[in-house]
Amino acid sequence: MKPMAHVSLDGVSKAFGFVPALSNITFKAGRGETLCFAGENGAGKSTLLRCICGLLRPDTGKILISDKDVFSASARRTLWKQIGVLEQGASFFYEDLTCAENLQLYAKFSLGENDEKQVLRVLERVGLSQSRVQRFRELSGGMRKRLALGRLLLQSPTVLVMDEPFAHLDEAGEEVLLEMIEEYRCAGVTIFYASHRIDLASRNADRVIVLEHGRIVDTAQRGNISSDGSETLLQ
Amino acid sequence: MQIRKFVNSEFLTSSIWGTRIIPAAAACLVMAALVIVFLVVPNERVMGAVQRIFYFHVGSAMACYAMIVLLLIGSSFYLATRENAWDAIAEAGAFVAFVFASIVLLTGSIWGHSAWNTWWRWEPRLVSFLILWLLLFSYVLLRQFSSGAERAGAFAAVLGILIALNVPVVIFSIKLLSHAEQLHPEVVAQRGLRDWRFILGLVVSNVALIAAALWLWWLRLTGSVIEHSIRLSGLKAHSLARS
Amino acid sequence: MSAEGRIFSALVAKDLKTIWRRPTQIAATIGFAVLSVIVASFAFRQIGYTQADLLAVTPGIIWLVFLFTGVVALNYSFLPEYEDRALEGVLRASGSPATVYLAKWTTNYLFIAVVLLAVLGAHGLFFGADLSASLALMITIALITAIGFVALGTLLAAVAVVHRERELILPLVLFPLLIPLLAGAVFVTRELLSHGSIDLSGFWFVLICVFDIVSLAVSTVLFEHVAAS
Numbered sequence: 001m002k003p004m005a006h007v008s009l010d011g012v013s014k015a016f017g018f019v020p021a022l023s024n025i026t027f028k029a030g031r032g033e034t035l036c037f038a039g040e041n042g043a044g045k046s047t048l049l050r051c052i053c054g055l056l057r058p059d060t061g062k063i064l065i066s067d068k069d070v071f072s073a074s075a076r077r078t079l080w081k082q083i084g085v086l087e088q089g090a091s092f093f094y095e096d097l098t099c100a101e102n103l104q105l106y107a108k109f110s111l112g113e114n115d116e117k118q119v120l121r122v123l124e125r126v127g128l129s130q131s132r133v134q135r136f137r138e139l140s141g142g143m144r145k146r147l148a149l150g151r152l153l154l155q156s157p158t159v160l161v162m163d164e165p166f167a168h169l170d171e172a173g174e175e176v177l178l179e180m181i182e183e184y185r186c187a188g189v190t191i192f193y194a195s196h197r198i199d200l201a202s203r204n205a206d207r208v209i210v211l212e213h214g215r216i217v218d219t220a221q222r223g224n225i226s227s228d229g230s231e232t233l234l235q
Numbered sequence: 236m237q238i239r240k241f242v243n244s245e246f247l248t249s250s251i252w253g254t255r256i257i258p259a260a261a262a263c264l265v266m267a268a269l270v271i272v273f274l275v276v277p278n279e280r281v282m283g284a285v286q287r288i289f290y291f292h293v294g295s296a297m298a299c300y301a302m303i304v305l306l307l308i309g310s311s312f313y314l315a316t317r318e319n320a321w322d323a324i325a326e327a328g329a330f331v332a333f334v335f336a337s338i339v340l341l342t343g344s345i346w347g348h349s350a351w352n353t354w355w356r357w358e359p360r361l362v363s364f365l366i367l368w369l370l371l372f373s374y375v376l377l378r379q380f381s382s383g384a385e386r387a388g389a390f391a392a393v394l395g396i397l398i399a400l401n402v403p404v405v406i407f408s409i410k411l412l413s414h415a416e417q418l419h420p421e422v423v424a425q426r427g428l429r430d431w432r433f434i435l436g437l438v439v440s441n442v443a444l445i446a447a448a449l450w451l452w453w454l455r456l457t458g459s460v461i462e463h464s465i466r467l468s469g470l471k472a473h474s475l476a477r478s
Numbered sequence: 479m480s481a482e483g484r485i486f487s488a489l490v491a492k493d494l495k496t497i498w499r500r501p502t503q504i505a506a507t508i509g510f511a512v513l514s515v516i517v518a519s520f521a522f523r524q525i526g527y528t529q530a531d532l533l534a535v536t537p538g539i540i541w542l543v544f545l546f547t548g549v550v551a552l553n554y555s556f557l558p559e560y561e562d563r564a565l566e567g568v569l570r571a572s573g574s575p576a577t578v579y580l581a582k583w584t585t586n587y588l589f590i591a592v593v594l595l596a597v598l599g600a601h602g603l604f605f606g607a608d609l610s611a612s613l614a615l616m617i618t619i620a621l622i623t624a625i626g627f628v629a630l631g632t633l634l635a636a637v638a639v640v641h642r643e644r645e646l647i648l649p650l651v652l653f654p655l656l657i658p659l660l661a662g663a664v665f666v667t668r669e670l671l672s673h674g675s676i677d678l679s680g681f682w683f684v685l686i687c688v689f690d691i692v693s694l695a696v697s698t699v700l701f702e703h704v705a706a707s
Contacts, residue, residue: 018465018469060467091567094492376651393633396696
């Protein structure tokens, strides 16, 4: 029996000006599946992720999550809340607010009562309880990433879209992230992430999709991904 | 989905409407208007020959309003459907409206110079059209500033709707200013056009300039749709190559 | 409290905090307002305008200064939203663009109201036009006019802020749209200064009110389109 597709892309293309960034991307992902996009810089990984989560409207093609168009007006109100996003250039926080205040704000969107306790627990988990009164603008790159992970934890998403989630993170941060991915996977969250860290991908991705010049050139299932690097995959 | 059937490069470049009927009608009507305005209509008693510019002045204003209607329709439907075709319709409408608004100001200036001996006067109707021109100018500018940016279409559509909603406000609020300040002849409302030739000239020149505006709009629309389809065909070629 | 109410109050609190933590920005904006009035005062008073002449140009000066200062304030109010693209994140996570817009409108309105009071105060101090007789009415008119100004300004500042030329774009797209409102405000202010009262059913006052309501309603609907793809 075929698993029900949770996220499906059909013929997605995007060009910036006259430069093609994605062409004719088609695939489906089932509930709870973890997909890793691999490829060189400029292969279109980030563009693809931004399309999936609704940040970037493709020129052609359809993106459905739970059979709903990601760019429909109703999706803006209901679906986008359920998509956790980890962007590379931005983490969607206010620079003048402290770590705790930033998370508090996002907690207000998804949780009702007891959000303060929840925020403290999340800060503890991502290892930022020491710097919870620090302003966001004073944080280092890695700490910003950790705070963004905290935002995801508060959001309880059903789809998770992460662009280079391991970048900037130290080993402890990496552990937190890997733990999170595992938890989300068990909870049936569909996860997409882009990474050139094939060693990490081999640990938790069900499928690795290799992009080159905006096209899918290879797909590898779990088990066929070699843990020592990308050679076998890219051949 | 329906709109794509009409707003695509194939339809726009081959349809008999765009390649034959509208341009031919525009050409014939403009010719007819020229003949009527310069050879048939008698000289106006007070202003003389210069008054003939009135027909093109009013006609351009009508064409401008017609294009603003297209701007409103295109912008609204673009926000609702996010079809690029609607965006192109709105953009072309705004650009042509801007051109005709400029013509209105220019012809108005010329007429004003000979009628009131001044190029510009802070007179209600002039001011209202200047504001209209400024609104369209800001749309054109925003288009230039955000060309290629993400959400450029949505920005422009939002501004387009605001502009179109503002046009009646501008026109009516200025109209209600005290009549002592008005210099514009209340031709139709007060004296009426006595001679049937005046009416003929007015009607023909209005229709002619609206047809001409429609044709320009069609050309502009075709241009931007072709540009878009080149982008997409580049994408298609890219996806076929080496795969 | 409903979900919308919770989101609204959280966002307003966030905005107030952000404004409070950049005190130089408030100070600089108000300083700009005062400075503009002083410059205007130099332009008119120092070259020998009499008290009556000054009263005649007062309505225009007040609203002109307000317009320029308001644009500066609006541009700054959207910078924190843009720096780390927080607005996008908030819109996505809250799922309620109208609430996000109204929250932003509320804080912008408070900010602009303070700016307006500064303009009126500076006007009374430096320009020399006596506003004291009808001060309460004058402030009321100013606050009513500000509704429409902030409604369109909040919407269009969100458009302008993503562009590199944001300081230029906002006034270019905002001012032409505001002309009916501005004309109304100037007419009503002149009426107030010359008669000491205003006609509440007069054309210009009604125009201001209608402009306020329509622009606030339309902007609330349109906001989600400028802030999300």
